Amino acid sequence: MRLLLLLLFLLFMQNPLQAQALSIENISANIQSSLHTHLKGQNKAIVKNLYAQTGNKPLWVGKQNEKKMSQLVRALNDPLFNYKNKSFDQKSIKRLFFLLDNGEISTAKQASVYARLDLMLSNSFVRLVRFIVQGDVDWKLVQKKFKALKESDDVKVNWEMSFKSFPDQKQLNSASVNGNIYGYLSSLLPMEERYRKLVTLLKNYRVMDKFPKIKYSNTPLKLGNSSSRVKEVKKRLQISGDYPKNASINSKFDETLERAVITYQKRYLLKVDGKVDKTMTYYLNQPAKKNIQAIITNLDKTKLYPKHFENEHVEVNIPDFNLRYYRNGSKIMKMGIVIGRLDRPTPLFHDTIEYMVVNPTWTIPDNLIKRDLIHVLRDNPMYLEENNIHVFSGKKEIQVTQDMLDPYEKSEKRVPYRFVQFPGDNNALGRIKFMFPNKYAVYLHDTDNKTLLTRRYKLYSSGCMRVDKPFELMDILLENSKKSYSRSDIEKIIETNKPKTISLRRSVPVHMLYFTVYEEDGLAYFKNDVYLYDKIIEESVAGNKKATFSIPKNRMISVKKNAQPLSN
Numbered sequence: 001m002r003l004l005l006l007l008l009f010l011l012f013m014q015n016p017l018q019a020q021a022l023s024i025e026n027i028s029a030n031i032q033s034s035l036h037t038h039l040k041g042q043n044k045a046i047v048k049n050l051y052a053q054t055g056n057k058p059l060w061v062g063k064q065n066e067k068k069m070s071q072l073v074r075a076l077n078d079p080l081f082n083y084k085n086k087s088f089d090q091k092s093i094k095r096l097f098f099l100l101d102n103g104e105i106s107t108a109k110q111a112s113v114y115a116r117l118d119l120m121l122s123n124s125f126v127r128l129v130r131f132i133v134q135g136d137v138d139w140k141l142v143q144k145k146f147k148a149l150k151e152s153d154d155v156k157v158n159w160e161m162s163f164k165s166f167p168d169q170k171q172l173n174s175a176s177v178n179g180n181i182y183g184y185l186s187s188l189l190p191m192e193e194r195y196r197k198l199v200t201l202l203k204n205y206r207v208m209d210k211f212p213k214i215k216y217s218n219t220p221l222k223l224g225n226s227s228s229r230v231k232e233v234k235k236r237l238q239i240s241g242d243y244p245k246n247a248s249i250n251s252k253f254d255e256t257l258e259r260a261v262i263t264y265q266k267r268y269l270l271k272v273d274g275k276v277d278k279t280m281t282y283y284l285n286q287p288a289k290k291n292i293q294a295i296i297t298n299l300d301k302t303k304l305y306p307k308h309f310e311n312e313h314v315e316v317n318i319p320d321f322n323l324r325y326y327r328n329g330s331k332i333m334k335m336g337i338v339i340g341r342l343d344r345p346t347p348l349f350h351d352t353i354e355y356m357v358v359n360p361t362w363t364i365p366d367n368l369i370k371r372d373l374i375h376v377l378r379d380n381p382m383y384l385e386e387n388n389i390h391v392f393s394g395k396k397e398i399q400v401t402q403d404m405l406d407p408y409e410k411s412e413k414r415v416p417y418r419f420v421q422f423p424g425d426n427n428a429l430g431r432i433k434f435m436f437p438n439k440y441a442v443y444l445h446d447t448d449n450k451t452l453l454t455r456r457y458k459l460y461s462s463g464c465m466r467v468d469k470p471f472e473l474m475d476i477l478l479e480n481s482k483k484s485y486s487r488s489d490i491e492k493i494i495e496t497n498k499p500k501t502i503s504l505r506r507s508v509p510v511h512m513l514y515f516t517v518y519e520e521d522g523l524a525y526f527k528n529d530v531y532l533y534d535k536i537i538e539e540s541v542a543g544n545k546k547a548t549f550s551i552p553k554n555r556m557i558s559v560k561k562n563a564q565p566l567s568n
Contacts, residue, residue, distance in 0.1 A: 023111055024057065030115030032056040038119060043126045046169060050122055053173050058118040071181035072125055080199050081132055081185050083299055088124040093117065122176065129172060132188045133164050135303040136542040145536050145549040153551050158347035158440060159514070159533070161304050190302040197519035198302070202295045204524075208239050208288045220277040225253040233257065233276055236284050237264060241524075267525050269321075269456060291517075294526060297534045298517040300541070313509040314353065316444075316465055318346055319516045319527045321458040323444070323467060325476060333476060336468040338447065338458040342555070345531045346463050348514055351436035352507035353444075356474060358493045358500045359423035360433045362568060364389070365441055366414050368462055373419065374409045378402060384419075387426060392418040423497050428568040431494055432470050434477070436510055444510075445568075446470040459530060464568050465512075480504045 035048050035056070050059065060069040075081055076088050096117045099105050105113050139161055146157035167188060175184035189195050214232045221230055231251045237243035243260040258274040265272045268283050276284075309315070312327045318339050325333035340346035364373060376383050381402070384391065391400045393416065400417055408415045421427055430446020440463060447466035452458060467473055471490070478485050482505045493500045516527045516534055529535055532551060539546040 024062065026111035027058050027061070027114045027118070028056045030112045031058065031118060034112075034115055034119055038116065039123065043123055043130070046126050046166070046172070047119070047122050049169060050126075050173060050176050053177060058114065059176050060118050060121040061114050068176075068179035068181055069121070071179065072121060075181055075185055076124055076128060079203060080189075080196070081128055083199055083202055084131075084136070084296065086127075086131065086136075088127050089120050090124070093120055093124065096120070125176065125181075126172070129185070129188065130166060132185060133167055133190075133303070135300050137300050137303070137537055138540045138542070138545060139163060139304075141540040141545065141547075142536055145540070148548065149551070153343070155343050155345065155551075157345060157531075157533075158349070160347075160349040164303065187307075190307060191305045192307050194515070194518065195299065195302045198295055198299050198517065201517065201519055201524050202292065202299070204241075205288055205291045205295065211239060211285070211288055212236055214276075214281050214284050216278055216281055218278070220275040221253055222275045223253055223255065223258045226251050227253070229276075230257065233261075233284070237261070240264070242267075263523065267523055269527055271456065291526060293538065294517050294529075294534065297538050298515050300537060301515065309511060310509045313511060316346075316510065316512045317518070318348070318512065318514050319530050320518070320525070323465070323473075325473070333472065335472065336453050336458065337444075338452050338460050338466040340442075340461050340463040341459050342530070344462045346461070346465060346512060347438075347440045347442060348512045349438065349440070350509065350511050351438050352509050353434050353436045353477065353504065354507045355435050355501055355503045356477060357433050357435060358490060358502065359431060359496070359498055360427065360429045360445070361423060361499055362421040362427060362429050364419040364421070364568075365462075368568075369405075369415045369419060370409055370411075372462075374402075374405045377405065387421060388424050389419055389421045392420065423499060430466075430470060432474055434467075434470075434473065436507075444470075444473070457528075457530065462568055477504060477508065478502070480506045480508065 031051060035051060039047055051057075059065060060072065073093075076090055079085075082088065096113060100110070100113060100117070143159075143161065146159065149155040149157055171184060171187075175181055186192075212232050212235050214236060215229055217229065221227060221233065228251055230253045231249060234243050234247070234249050234257055237257070237260045238245060238247070238249070242264045243257060247256050261276060261280070262272055262274050264270075264284075265274075265280065270280055270283065271277075309326070311329075313325075315324045315326065316322075316337060317324070321337055321339060323333075323335050323337050324331050373383075380386075383389070384400075391398055398417070404417075405415065421429075423431075426448050428448060430448055433443055433445035435443050442463045442465070444465050444467050447453070449460075452460050452466070453468045471487075474490070475487070482503050485502065514531070514533055516529050518525055532549075532555075536549050538544065539549060
């Protein structure tokens with residue numbers, strides 16, 4: 001349809017308006033009358049304002065509008081702007097082109113048809129702009145489903161969403177009158193670098209051949225094996241770009257295939273061992289449409305964010321279990337993180353890192369005292385002593401008994417005691433925490449349990465984010481500290497076992513994000529929708545709305561197995 005529409009447009013522009021060349025006034029009169037009768041919905045006022053700037057003169061038809069009309073026709077079809085292939089009245093526009101080009105419109109009606117075509121193009125332009133900026137996800141419905149999870153599954157979701165209004169109409173008017181449609185539309189792209197990479201991925205996956213099915217086997221394929229299954233694996237990995245296009249498709253499991261398997265395993269967060277086992281076979285057998293839907297949903301999420309983040313900032317991508325530090329447009333650090341459990345998801349919001357604390361204490365939040373600690377103490381009365389946790393009433397340290405705590409376990413009243421874990425090697429926060437004070441009481445910190453960072457799914461905290469290389473992150477942030485500290489200075493502070501606050505002269509923005517698909521270093525990564533947010537969004541899109549959401553019984557990891565008592 002795209003090619004046909006362009007051909008019709010080119011034919012039409014060879015002799016624009018024909019006998020109507022002197023009837024711009026007639027077209028304008030028809031536009032004026034049609035503005036009141038043919039336009040409906042939320043875009044009516046915007047389109048009317050467009051024409052008010054020109055005295056109702058046509059914006060798209062006529063020789064003088066040829067260039068910008070061509071741009072608009074292409075833009076309506078361009079996946080960069082219309083990645084969901086929305087119609088935007090393109091069939092009706094094509095039909096009017098056809099009728100005008102073939103002389104099937106009588107002279108008496110030509111002015112009204114030209115007016116209708118111009119109005120339709122203007123309305124489609126506004127709809128395209130609205131889609132680029134706001135998308136078609138019902139984010140209020142998404143939030144409603146998030147709230148419902150608290151009632152149905154005791155999962156409290158916190159995702160601070162920023163909804164965008166329709167862009168300033170002065171620039172829209174300028175683009176409509178003066179042209180440069182592509183430049184204007186490109187200026188509206190959200191998270192532009194990430195967005196463009198996702199659009200490229202979408203194009204690639206849309207043209208991929210049907211993935212061949214690979215037979216399951218209890219015996220993994222590995223280097224040196226010969227099997228017909230190896231041939232199918234090579235075909236499959238060649239389609240997705242993991243196995244070189246010019247490499248041979250035979251039944252020998254060679255080193256080239258092993259490298260391709262490892263690349264694929266990294267992209268999908270599988271066990272990286274170069275072997276094709278049942279788990280990897282399952283992933284390989286997933287249809288390309290699943291990847292396509294994941295890319296589209298991640299493009300939808302970009303609508304919640306600005307064109308780009310700050311020049312220096314930290315991004316914590318929750319389903320990726322990674323933190324990245326950016327400066328001047330470059331990634332200068334990447335490290336693994338442990339995130340919130342399935343039933344205690346890490347909040348998604350934006351803040352700024354203001355200071356660091358070496359040898360931190362951990363004051364156990366009220367909700368964890370009620371949900372975890374009281375129960376733990378019931379099973380192990382020595383837990384406080386074993387973990388260097390002290391209890392305070394006001395400023396006075398006290399000895400707490402089970403009878404003092406039991407009344408608060410199911411109560412809405414706050415527990416009137418503070419439980420503070422003192423600094424030390426077994427402190428839940430490790431030896432350093434990175435503070436961005438927020439209402440969720442979550443932050444980045446070291447950990448006393450490094451083994452959790454080696455696991456495939458790092459979902460073990462109660463919302464905070466434990467970082468893999470805390471002192472490397474500290475070294476970068478120390479460049480912004482008010483006082484100069486060497487690594488030797490930090491080691492001396494640690495030896496004191498006393499808390500030390502290090503303030504930053506310039507706070508660093510930190511963004512908690514949820515992107516399950518991204519492109520990095522030339523590779524496409526697909527991560528599991530661990531919190532099921534993608535699924536909720538997918539079922540809240542125009543044309544695919546479901547009023548409610550239920551967590552499936554079978555998930556990639558058991559909520560019960562994922563649970564750990566008193567995890568910060």
